[in-house]
Ligand code: TXA
């Protein structure tokens with residue numbers, strides 16, 4: 508199968524939300540002009556048509572990560588997702604809608620003649636403040652799946668609820684609108700690999716397995732959406748993501764009591780050394796080929812040389828040269844304090860919407876895309892006494908800000924993998940601030956070893 512890339516990056520306005528009676532923008536209807544002859548719209552129309560007719564999913568950008576999308580109402584199309592990804596089919600998929608109109612239609616079921624009005628609103632009241640505040644955006648809501656449902660049974664994997672979100676990316680909403688159906692879409696990586704935050708990442712995993720990749724530039728958020736269940740009391744977060752627990756709490760009402768309902772190893776506690784991990788129990792996810800060693804916090808009093816000490820255990824037999832990757836965030840010194848020769852820039856990773864587009868256009872690019880940029884520095888690695896060369900070091904600094912760390916995280920893991928890293932030491936940032944919980948959750952899942 509030949510994989511084709513369609514660029515949608517000009518920053519053209521693709522559509523707009525309808526206005527309510529007071530003239531304010533409302534999420535009711537995302538309107539896409541019927542005409543429109545520019546290249547972006549032509550590509551999106553082609554992709555929309557593809558989604559309506561084919562049983563092979565296509566990759567498209569959202570503000571979180573690239574999704575592997577298919578018409579959520581057609582079983583054949585949804586089965587194609589599981590096949591392309593190599594994903595077990597007992598894992599439900601997130602449904603993406605362009606607007607509230609589409610969501611209301613889903614909630615009214617498959618043979619309902621009901622016309623939805625404000626007084627017969629099927630969207631549970633508990634979700635109203637969240638929709639108001641975080642949609643369109645990186646928040647997935649669990650909703651009751653009506654019986655009969657418009658959704659193909661493969662989407663929900665037998666559950667009586669479905670997860671749904673309205674993406675912030677205008678490109679994604681326009682694609683959904685043009686497909687004329689909600690899109691089921693998991694992240695567009697091969698199962699177990701780090702999620703893709705650029706079209707190139709998608710190709711690295713799925714080249715030859717799908718026919719179309721819409722390239723809208725890099726993703727703005729860089730980690731997946733937060734999944735919440737507000738149908739139980741207290742409401743819970745099933746997966747941390749682009750909307751933080753604090754932001755949810757700030758919505759008040761029952762959300763002030765929102766609880767964490769996921770486990771990622773952060774609750775294991777312990778002091779120093781590796782957190783216990785039952786062999787075979789580990790659910791491999793977000794994992795590069797390299798062994799990831801995660802330090803929960805960047806600084807532990809009295810353990811300034813911790814990575815250097817840990818390198819000794821990692822090296823084991825000194826007969827084999829190793830390539831050691833380092834991903835730094837807030838405090839670690841260059842190369843995490845490992846002994847090394849002077850470093851030189853191996854490459855500069857710059858992912859942006861369209862390097863040729865004018866800066867003004869880039870800012871308003873179709874995917875609301877960010878610019879991901881960092882250097883990969885390279886040098887020789889020496890052992891503890893600084894005398895024997897034992898391999899190579901690859902150093903990446905993602906920045907100190909949690910948003911830039913989230914944006915670059917998956918990209919950095921993939922970059923080090925492609926450069927043959929055997930082990931990657933990662934400087935964690937704790938759980939406290941904003942979407943740090945999501946960043947740490949993904950890192951804990953990727954890690955073979957966690958240092959507390
Ligand atoms: O940011 C995102 O959410 C990305 C982009 C592409 O939108 N999508 C994504 O989808 O991450 P996926 O399929 O990889 O995530 C699905 C996860 C499941 O693992 C599960 O945690 C949750 O969403 N989920 C979906 N439907 C559910 C349901 N009915 N009940 C419980 N959890 C559900």
Ligand code: MG
Nearest residue numbers: 693694702731
């Ligand atoms: Mg995923």
